[in-house]
Amino acid sequence: MEITFTTIMLIGATLLAVSVFASKAGSRFGVPSLLLFLFVGMLFGSDGLGIPFDNAVATQTIGTLALCIILFSGGFETSLREIRPVAAPGVVLATAGVLITALLTGGFIWLASKLIFDWGLIGFRLGFLESMLMAAVMSSTDSASVFSILRSKKQGLRQNLRPLLELESGSNDPMAYILTIMILGLIGQGTEADWLAAAWTFVVQMSVGAAAGYLLGQVTVWVMNKINLSNSSLYGILTLAMAFFVFALTDTLHGNGYLAVYVAGLVVGNRKIVLKKPLTNFLDGITWLFQIVMFISLGLLVSPRMVFSPGTIIIGVMVGVFMILVARPAAVFASMAPFRKFSLKARAYVSWVGLRGAVPIIFATYPLVAVADGFDSGVAELIFNVVFFITILSLLIQGSTVSWMAHRLELSKELPQDNFGIDIPDKIKSALSEVEVREGFLARGNQLRHISMPANTLVVMVKRGDEYFVPTGSTPLHLGDKLLVISEDDEALKSDIQKLGIYC
Numbered sequence: 292m293e294i295t296f297t298t299i300m301l302i303g304a305t306l307l308a309v310s311v312f313a314s315k316a317g318s319r320f321g322v323p324s325l326l327l328f329l330f331v332g333m334l335f336g337s338d339g340l341g342i343p344f345d346n347a348v349a350t351q352t353i354g355t356l357a358l359c360i361i362l363f364s365g366g367f368e369t370s371l372r373e374i375r376p377v378a379a380p381g382v383v384l385a386t387a388g389v390l391i392t393a394l395l396t397g398g399f400i401w402l403a404s405k406l407i408f409d410w411g412l413i414g415f416r417l418g419f420l421e422s423m424l425m426a427a428v429m430s431s432t433d434s435a436s437v438f439s440i441l442r443s444k445k446q447g448l449r450q451n452l453r454p455l456l457e458l459e460s461g462s463n464d465p466m467a468y469i470l471t472i473m474i475l476g477l478i479g480q481g482t483e484a485d486w487l488a489a490a491w492t493f494v495v496q497m498s499v500g501a502a503a504g505y506l507l508g509q510v511t512v513w514v515m516n517k518i519n520l521s522n523s524s525l526y527g528i529l530t531l532a533m534a535f536f537v538f539a540l541t542d543t544l545h546g547n548g549y550l551a552v553y554v555a556g557l558v559v560g561n562r563k564i565v566l567k568k569p570l571t572n573f574l575d576g577i578t579w580l581f582q583i584v585m586f587i588s589l590g591l592l593v594s595p596r597m598v599f600s601p602g603t604i605i606i607g608v609m610v611g612v613f614m615i616l617v618a619r620p621a622a623v624f625a626s627m628a629p630f631r632k633f634s635l636k637a638r639a640y641v642s643w644v645g646l647r648g649a650v651p652i653i654f655a656t657y658p659l660v661a662v663a664d665g666f667d668s669g670v671a672e673l674i675f676n677v678v679f680f681i682t683i684l685s686l687l688i689q690g691s692t693v694s695w696m697a698h699r700l701e702l703s704k705e706l707p708q709d710n711f712g713i714d715i716p717d718k719i720k721s722a723l724s725e726v727e728v729r730e731g732f733l734a735r736g737n738q739l740r741h742i743s744m745p746a747n748t749l750v751v752m753v754k755r756g757d758e759y760f761v762p763t764g765s766t767p768l769h770l771g772d773k774l775l776v777i778s779e780d781d782e783a784l785k786s787d788i789q790k791l792g793i794y795c
């Protein structure tokens with residue numbers, strides 16, 4: 292059959308629609324959507340319905356574009372007020388934690404490959420550097436998986452664990468990237484490791500990435516607030532353009548683009564900008580689109596026959612279980628040892644949510660691309676297939692038990708719900724808050740006029756069950772009612788309602 296543009300459109304639309312339906316079905320059974328997107332790609336790939344796709348370079352490009360949006364959106368929706376208390380442990384996890392994970396896992400792979408070679412399950416034994424390369428590829432947690440699963444499940448966590456996990460996953464890719472590129476270069480050149488040069492490269496990547504992300508984030512805020520576009524829909528397009536610009540310019544300056552777009556997202560999301568609520572909705576939708584496209588392309592690239600071959604499965608299970616039960620916990624407990632404020636249960640939970648996802652698979656395409664420069668094709672294919680299998684294992688075991696483990700360790704908490712979805716322009720010097728009526732609210736009576744509110748504060752709407760109505764002073768309030776409150780002094784409002792033990 293001739294491949295025409297219409298055929299490509301039909302295939303693309305089918306893949307997107309099937310992914311959405313699969314996500315709907317998966318949410319009912321607690322299966323992570325990202326895992327289903329991978330399976331959709333595998334179903335339609337060369338070993339399934341026969342769509343030919345074996346372009347590792349194109350997959351890298353798609354993954355880079357997707358990660359720019361995923362990281363920018365993740366930073367955009369993260370509160371700096373929540374990040375500050377966990378900045379130090381987050382940075383240590385993103386650097387020392389990744390290094391410890393890579394060293395422990397690499398040593399295990401090196402020892403295990405000899406055993407598996409002796410069993411005759413693979414035709415060669417991985418060398419030390421090749422073992423370390425496979426470990427480096429998988430050493431970082433995946434931002435797409437962490438952001439998507441925590442937010443889609445609306446999982447609230449105690450002890451500031453949610454911002455800690457999101458900060459770690461959003462900022463630990465540079466370390467894994469540098470380790471991957473450095474080891475790949477050493478294998479290709481056959482030279483000894485220059486650890487001083489590697490350390491300097493890491494410092495430059497991190498410092499330039501963080502500085503460029505902050506400065507370009509400030510520029511983005513200034514541009515969006517000053518440009519005054521006549522069509523409000525163009526602000527979303529401008530945001531996408533700025534996210535890609537941040538990555539490209541930072542990479543040109545030899546900084547880490549992934550860290551830069553995450554920091555830029557943090558800056559933009561925590562500043563006052565025009566149309567912030569519509570932008571949040573736009574970024575949420577475009578992030579899901581990019582996630583679907585990225586995971587489908589990764590699923591199309593892989594050969595299920597190779598991923599689920601006996602040798603790959605045995606190596607994948609051994610290494611995956613080692614990472615989940617040994618390497619990740621060891622790295623977390625060692626990295627978080629100086630930070631006494633986190634309980635043992637909190638550290639155990641951080642150990643468990645060491646999700647692997649798209650980033651390790653994208654990094655695993657680097658050896659495939661390097662085959663053209665002389666890298667061993669058998670080793671490259673083994674690394675890619677094992678990493679793919681371990682990603683499936685991680686999403687299936689860890690990703691599907693994020694909420695269960697939080698409840699099990701008594702770290703789960705209720706998140707405030709956005710029941711109104713209303714926003715006001717920044718030019719109006721007032722703020723909207725949503726307040727849930729609790730017992731302390733009704734101490735002086737159950738009517739609205741009995742409620743003590745700060746000056747210049749007004750309750751403009753009440754949600755009771757599925758009903759919305761505008762209240763008067765004599766409106767009786769019930770436990771569980773949601774109040775939409777507008778105030779000129781949002782901080783005073785939050786202070787007063789917190790004294791009453793009410794959620795905001």
